[in-house]
Amino acid sequence: MIELRNINKTFKVxxxxxxxxxxxxxxxxxxxxxxxxxxxxxxxxxxxEMVGYIGPNGAGKSxxxxxxxxxxxxxxxxxxxxxxxxxxxxxxxxxxxxxxFGQRSQLWWDVPVIxxxxxxRDIYKVEEGQYKKTLSGLIELLDIGEIVKTPAxxxxxxxRMRCEIAASLLHSPKILFLDEPTIGxxxxxxxxxxxxxxxxxxxxxxxxxxxTHDMQDIEALTERIILIGRGRILLDGSLSALKSRNxxxxxxxxxxxxxxxxxxxxxxxxxxxxxxxEMLIDxxxxxxxxxxxxxxSRVEIKDLSVVGETIDETVVSLYKEFEI
Amino acid sequence: MKQYLxxxxxxxxxxxxxxxxxxxxxxxxxxxxxMTLLMFWAFYQNGENSFxxxxxxxxxxxxxxxxxxxxxxxxxxxxxIFESITSGxxxxxxxxxxxxxxxWFVKNMAVRLSRVLLRCVPxxxxxxxxxxxxxxKLPPDGLSALLFLVSTVLGFLVLVSFSMxxxxxxxxxxxxxxxxxxxxxVTEFFTGALIPIPFFPEALQPVIYALPFASMQNTPFLIxxxxxxxxxxxxxxxxxxxxxxALVLTGRLLxxxxxxxxxVQGG
Amino acid sequence: MKLYFKYMAxxxxxxxxxxASFLMTALGQFLVSFTAFFGVYFMFDRFHSVDGFxxxxxxxxxxxxxxxxxxxxxxxxxxxxxxxxxxxxNLDRILVRPRxxxxxxxxxxxxxxxxxxxxxxxxxxxxxVSASEIQWTVDKILTVVMMLIGGVAVFAALFVLYAGISFxxxxxxxxxxxxxxxxxxxxxxxxxxxxxGILKFYTYVIPIAxxxxxxxxxxxxxxxxxxxxxxxxxxxxxxxLCYLFFRFGLRRYxxxxx
Numbered sequence: 001m002i003e004l005r006n007i008n009k010t011f012k013v014x015x016x017x018x019x020x021x022x023x024x025x026x027x028x029x030x031x032x033x034x035x036x037x038x039x040x041x042x043x044x045x046x047x048x049e050m051v052g053y054i055g056p057n058g059a060g061k062s063x064x065x066x067x068x069x070x071x072x073x074x075x076x077x078x079x080x081x082x083x084x085x086x087x088x089x090x091x092x093x094x095x096x097x098x099x100x101f102g103q104r105s106q107l108w109w110d111v112p113v114i115x116x117x118x119x120x121r122d123i124y125k126v127e128e129g130q131y132k133k134t135l136s137g138l139i140e141l142l143d144i145g146e147i148v149k150t151p152a153x154x155x156x157x158x159x160r161m162r163c164e165i166a167a168s169l170l171h172s173p174k175i176l177f178l179d180e181p182t183i184g185x186x187x188x189x190x191x192x193x194x195x196x197x198x199x200x201x202x203x204x205x206x207x208x209x210x211x212t213h214d215m216q217d218i219e220a221l222t223e224r225i226i227l228i229g230r231g232r233i234l235l236d237g238s239l240s241a242l243k244s245r246n247x248x249x250x251x252x253x254x255x256x257x258x259x260x261x262x263x264x265x266x267x268x269x270x271x272x273x274x275x276x277x278e279m280l281i282d283x284x285x286x287x288x289x290x291x292x293x294x295x296x297s298r299v300e301i302k303d304l305s306v307v308g309e310t311i312d313e314t315v316v317s318l319y320k321e322f323e324i
Numbered sequence: 325m326k327q328y329l330x331x332x333x334x335x336x337x338x339x340x341x342x343x344x345x346x347x348x349x350x351x352x353x354x355x356x357x358x359m360t361l362l363m364f365w366a367f368y369q370n371g372e373n374s375f376x377x378x379x380x381x382x383x384x385x386x387x388x389x390x391x392x393x394x395x396x397x398x399x400x401x402x403x404x405i406f407e408s409i410t411s412g413x414x415x416x417x418x419x420x421x422x423x424x425x426x427x428w429f430v431k432n433m434a435v436r437l438s439r440v441l442l443r444c445v446p447x448x449x450x451x452x453x454x455x456x457x458x459x460x461k462l463p464p465d466g467l468s469a470l471l472f473l474v475s476t477v478l479g480f481l482v483l484v485s486f487s488m489x490x491x492x493x494x495x496x497x498x499x500x501x502x503x504x505x506x507x508x509x510v511t512e513f514f515t516g517a518l519i520p521i522p523f524f525p526e527a528l529q530p531v532i533y534a535l536p537f538a539s540m541q542n543t544p545f546l547i548x549x550x551x552x553x554x555x556x557x558x559x560x561x562x563x564x565x566x567x568x569x570a571l572v573l574t575g576r577l578l579x580x581x582x583x584x585x586x587x588v589q590g591g
Numbered sequence: 592m593k594l595y596f597k598y599m600a601x602x603x604x605x606x607x608x609x610x611a612s613f614l615m616t617a618l619g620q621f622l623v624s625f626t627a628f629f630g631v632y633f634m635f636d637r638f639h640s641v642d643g644f645x646x647x648x649x650x651x652x653x654x655x656x657x658x659x660x661x662x663x664x665x666x667x668x669x670x671x672x673x674x675x676x677x678x679x680x681n682l683d684r685i686l687v688r689p690r691x692x693x694x695x696x697x698x699x700x701x702x703x704x705x706x707x708x709x710x711x712x713x714x715x716x717x718x719x720v721s722a723s724e725i726q727w728t729v730d731k732i733l734t735v736v737m738m739l740i741g742g743v744a745v746f747a748a749l750f751v752l753y754a755g756i757s758f759x760x761x762x763x764x765x766x767x768x769x770x771x772x773x774x775x776x777x778x779x780x781x782x783x784x785x786x787x788g789i790l791k792f793y794t795y796v797i798p799i800a801x802x803x804x805x806x807x808x809x810x811x812x813x814x815x816x817x818x819x820x821x822x823x824x825x826x827x828x829x830x831x832l833c834y835l836f837f838r839f840g841l842r843r844y845x846x847x848x849x
Contacts, residue, residue, distance in 0.1 A: 011847065012847075066683070069686075069687050070686065070687070071683050071686045071687065071845065072845055072846070073842075073845045073846040075846075087845060090686065091689045091690070091691075092689070094686070094687045094688060094689050095689040097687065099684075099687045101680075101683070101684070104679075104680060104681065104684065106684055108601060108605060109605065110604070110605035110606075110608045111601060111604050111605055111608075115601060115604070116601075118597075119597055119598065119601055122593075122594050122597055123594065123688055123689070123690055124688075124689060125689075151608075342762045343762075344760050344762040344763035345762035345763065345765060347763070348760075348762065348763040348764065348765040348766035349765050349766075351766055351769075352765055352766050352768050352769045355769045355773070356769060356773065359773065359777050359785060359789070362784075362785040362786055362789060363777065363780065363784065363785060365786075366641050366642050366780075366784035366785065366786075367634060367638045367641050369642075370638055370640060370641050370642065371637070371638040371639070374637050374638055376637075497615075501612055501615065501616045501619070502612070502614075502615025502616045502617075502618055502619040503615070503619070504619075505616065505619030505620065505623055506618075506619045506622055506623070509619075509622070509623040509626045510626070512626065513626040513629065513630070518626060518627070518630040519630050519633060519634060523633060523634065523637060524633055525633055525636050525637065
């Protein structure tokens with residue numbers, strides 16, 4: 001159980017201006033600006049949930065993750081994770097969490113991956129029998145049996161990321177923080193990583209909190225998303241609700257034989273050329289199936305597809321709506 | 325030339341940005357110079373007669389050394405250059421439309437000079453107001469001052485051309501680190517950074533003056549203090565010029581050979 | 592402790608991946624300290640004594656300081672590289688692990704090529720001991736051991752202090768050089784030669800005098816006060832203070848995240 005209540009955090013940053021005279025001035029006097037990284041952030045995440053934590057760069061995502069993993073102390077507010085306050089009981093807290101920083105490595109660069117694993121086992125004091133069991137499970141699921149004997153520096157990015165994730169799970173944490181786990185990965189590795197995350201969430205009931213800029217990650221993995229912008233929680237809800245909220249229009253792409261596409265008040269023809277056409281349907285007033293049956297009554301449909309707003313477009317329109 | 329100038333300007337502004345670093349550097353060098361002088365003072369009290377130069381001369385020497393530290397220190401290296409050599413990234417540099425030796429040379433000069441310009445004035449100012457015999461004095465006459473300026477430029481060029489050899493050595497060895505440590509400490513020692521060259525045993529002096537290291541900081545500092553002057557100073561400066569030519573020539577030759585190898589092996 | 596050796600084995604394994612580089616660097620480290628030795632030698636060649644100390648006496652003081660520094664450097668290198676740990680964000684990785692921060696910083700980096708300098712220091716101590724006119728009775732040997740232990744404590748404290756300050760300013764860290772490198776450089780000579788004020792500074796502020804001056808007086812027979820043998824142990828007090836400062840910095844890091 002993760003509970004955040006009214007978390008606030010402000011950073012003080014030195015201003016630096018361009019230009020020579022400004023640089024000389026800065027030698028003697030510095031201006032500071034205050035950045036409100038988090039304002040009244042509150043949410044609750046239950047055991048075994050999988051949550052996507054999204055927002056543009058600098059919105060406050062990593063500050064929140066840092067607070068939840070005990071690295072950062074907030075100015076005010078409460079955070080209780082499995083009965084503990086992370087920054088007050090760091091050591092016992094971090095034993096129960098796993099963190100993957102997508103852009104940083106925790107594997108020792110020059111030694112075989114398996115050696116890093118064994119060191120991590122000792123750091124977390126994982127009992128030998130338990131370690132063997134967890135490790136063989138991870139090796140099988142992530143398909144890294146072949147590569148754990150290779151030094152990390154020789155691995156491809158995808159291979160390394162799989163090993164990074166394994167390393168973060170060796171102590172069977174109850175909560176897993178994933179900070180951009182698929183950044184820079186090729187399509188195959190991305191899918192493998194997503195599948196794996198799904199599996200551990202389902203089988204081990206591991207709570208997963210995922211920050212990413214890759215909306216396909218969110219779409220493939222999470223039911224619930226929390227949107228943060230300018231340090232405030234803007235939205236907390238299910239992905240499908242979010243999607244439907246913004247997509248009151250759908251596009252129908254039709255290949256047909258006949259006179260031409262029929263237009264009405266609820267559906268407009270965007271394009272119609274030589275038997276290929278696109279129509280925009282106002283789904284508030286006309287359901288997709290009604291639209292299809294109406295069209296098929298006028299022309300003979302050869303092929304048809306429904307094009308909704310992609311998740312990326314949804315998020316962009318969300319960012320626009322909240323002006324972040 | 326213009327690109328070099330703008331490069332220098334950027335470095336200088338970047339240096340100004342880090343005001344804490346500048347103040348820290350200034351006070352460190354000041355403390356360092358002070359401690360060094362106190363150490364020599366202890367020896368001076370003990371054996372005034374064995375002192376190879378007057379104490380005020382030594383004070384000027386030490387303060388110049390501290391003020392111009394970034395210019396003459398041997399242990400400053402541009403990590404980027406080493407990395408571009410060992411990682412093969414040098415291929416990109418070769419694509420640029422300028423002479424690589426010249427570019428690295430100027431880059432080194434710019435980094436060093438920008439640091440010195442920022443730091444030397446406060447150090448010299450405070451040192452000028454220290455009580456006798458610990459403060460820095462003006463050069464004995466205008467001619468010494470002029471010769472000092474020319475000789476400083478020459479010494480600076482000699483040092484940079486020597487450090488170019490160390491960069492170039494990275495082409496020829498798998499581990500530039502060991503060579504770097506060794507070359508650095510040898511340079512520091514024979515250039516007079518640990519103890520000024522006049523303090524070396526008399527028997528060793530001819531040998532040391534035959535090395536390129538004496539032509540770096542030692543010559544201009546001795547000219548400034550008036551320890552050497554007139555014809556002797558001009559002679560030392562001729563030696564500086566000689567070393568400059570020799571080192572640049574060696575550097576360019578070795579670099580051309582190394583680059584040929586790089587091109588042949590494909591990085 | 593077992594884990595410490597595991598880390599050590601791991602880092603050794605990593606560094607042995609580049610054997611040639613390792614050996615060259617170790618050799619470099621070994622030869623470097625010779626210049627420091629010659630610096631002292633040349634001064635004595637000219638002046639024969641300073642403040643009443645002879646060359647062989649100075650050599651003992653120098654080699655003990657150098658050795659204490661090299662030992663500390665071998666295991667506390669992680670603190671030396673601490674600013675980089677902060678800048679690269681790897682301190683966050685340390686903080687999400689269930690072990691003490693100090694332990695993890697210690698094990699974050701050990702540079703084994705520094706062994707070169709240590710070997711040089713041992714060698715010099717041997718020469719200094721054999722060249723000296725000291726009668727090596729038990730109390731004198733104990734004094735040397737105490738000086739070394741105290742020296743390691745003080746240098747370790749300086750490294751910890753260095754790391755602690757990097758929580759507040761990374762740019763300004765250069766100033767610490769006067770205390771870390773400076774202590775090695777100026778600790779070659781008994782710090783009394785720099786004058787009364789400096790001796791006080793090195794006694795009460797940065798207590799190098801505790802291990803390299805006062806017990807040294809007993810060692811060379813200038814003082815008969817047996818208490819001086821154990822004075823270096825006060826270095827641990829300094830270590831504790833520096834550690835508390837480091838903790839303070841870490842708390843601040845957690846509240847500013849930078």
